[in-house]
Amino acid sequence: MMGRRKGEVIKTFTLTLIAIFVMFIILFPVYYIFTVSITPGSTLATTEFHLIPRNVSLDSYREVLFGFSGSKLSENFTGTIEGSAHVQDGKLYLVDGTLKGKVKYGPFTGLTFEIPVKGLTFDVSTAQNAQGRLEGEVSGLFVLTRVNEDGSIGFAIVRDVKLKSGEVEGVKVSGQMEKYVVARNTGTVSFTNIGKFVNSKFFGYLKNSLIIATLTVLLALLFVVPAAYAFSRMKFFGRDHVLYFYLMFTQVAGGLGIAGLIALYGMVVKLGLYDKLPVLSFIYAAGSVPFNTWLLKGYIDSISPDFDEAALVDGASYLQIIRHVLLPMALPGIATVAIFAFIGGWTEFILASLLLTEPNQPLSVWIYLLLGGIGRGIDWSYFAAAALLFALPVFLMFMLAQNYIRSGLTVGGLKE
Template identity: 75%
Template structure:
């Protein structure tokens, strides 16, 4: 026992030093992320300084609230339901409503997104009744509401109410329905209340988030559609020039990627010439095409580790190659496929050069929006807002990786079955 004690003590000291070194390295790697987080929870009025504050004194979520629920009131176009009231006059089959107001509600799913009230001098409806009546008029309506500006005092800067349908109206005991002949334009009048749900749905962040999710999701789908059959073919099938094609497959992509600006100019010219500019699916297709060679290599290596006896048994049972891929390969190669899917998602989520080149502002993803936030360097940047936006941008990738880390680990280590 006396002989073993120094040895055990040395192992403990060695393990302690290694652990301490690992913690130090992790701290250095993660410190920028922690610093960005501290900036994001400081008061919005706080400016960036050279002073490093590890623990902020005043903590607030105002920056995250501004990113998620910040709303400029631009380009809301949605259907609404509501009511109309005013002085009514029925003349033939035309209903005149004067000195009244329209109250409407816009829904976001089951939730209320906004409420508005617009006064008007006169509107006309073509109704299913005829005659001559006057009196107080009330009715239930639905239509389209387009808002382009909200004033700071809560009034409507500019909005249009159109395609209004009178579902049910009452004038001096007469019930009627019909459609509005023209539309109502509201300028600096009325009032509007945007709920938290409405601010989130119509926030700049959420608008770009939808674009990012669409691009990254479609990139994953297209990548898997191309990569899975290709990886299976290169792993299982024997055909002339297979090895040469596989190496050329990857080499050509790397050489083409090195062309840089020249490749971007050629790609931009082709996209514009084909009339595919500002199309989100086109961008996903480009991302998928660029990720196919590497991901094919990656998935092929995993499929190589799966015994071909399963394929042969399925062929003996009369399965086609597509059935083998679906019922045999997919379940057994799930770790490798999950790894490919995550890499494809990250590629589509974080790329901004092509997105900035091939998309207009309305269709740009979060990556471009966050990059453009840095355009204020030298003219003052809201660092709190930028830090909160950057962390929210990175959150989906972090969550996806944490949920699928076991698949990624086994997929990268090629831990398949052995013969």
């Protein structure tokens, strides 16, 4: 008896070690990418590897979420201008001064900047001449394309500047600035947390991905659930062959590859639907309907039709049966369909890069473009952080779907 128990303990221990080893092999790439993301200046292809990384930092995640890495900012600002100036013949000449501005998003300040300026000219509405110190309030457009690591402005343009109210030695002045101001490796710019959030590339692309994936799930369920119910419960001519033909046809169409993409691109452009996020969701949902219909039909087949018959006797319509009988009992299958539809809409990037312009592209395209073609010269810590953040919603989708699956399984079935 003792020998048998000892053998079971050894067997259980051995199987547990094997399971742990297999899980380690499966999850090791994820752990490796995570170590790269928290190691500043890390490289992806190297012979040196530390299971416990040194010099751990979350700077890459902060840069992905709230960084300003070359994206263009073009916003209206308000601020002040001051410095030595003189007014002569309806012109205000700023010899040397400082322009300070503030960009607001609603009631919140997004960023502030300060730029040294000189040699500026304003057309002002006064005939008086004066010389001295200028102090005034201004507004205009601030265009920022690069910020240096030390917080100075890499490159920016300030244009359409209006001097709303100013004074030079008691002379009131107001007017429009001639030309524009170019700031290159000078001045300072500071983003608030609100400004970092609004101007982050990540959140802009994240919004596009969420719109595409959410619409894909809703459209897929809208078509798949009634179709699966019809194929499972209703009898009509060719029912046993239509779905299989549908599946085969979509596989053949998918095999056309680049020819299919060109045809799809041509149709979308001809219909005037290029660069429309909902159109991409319709395409994704349409592509997922055959397989998901077949998948959900198999699950509905396992639910006894006695429930449907009982609802029909009580006077329920087919839509009421789907809503009040099928949906609660088929939650595991529906959750699986939702997961597949979400992943398809979230991860696809070929059609997204073909049918959308850069402002409307999703995260999948942005992350691919981070590689820069062959991936050389890239900040791998930044890329790894972006990749893990991109995968996070898929993980959350699985976690949320598990709750639905668990609740669906507790509904119970018909007891014979």
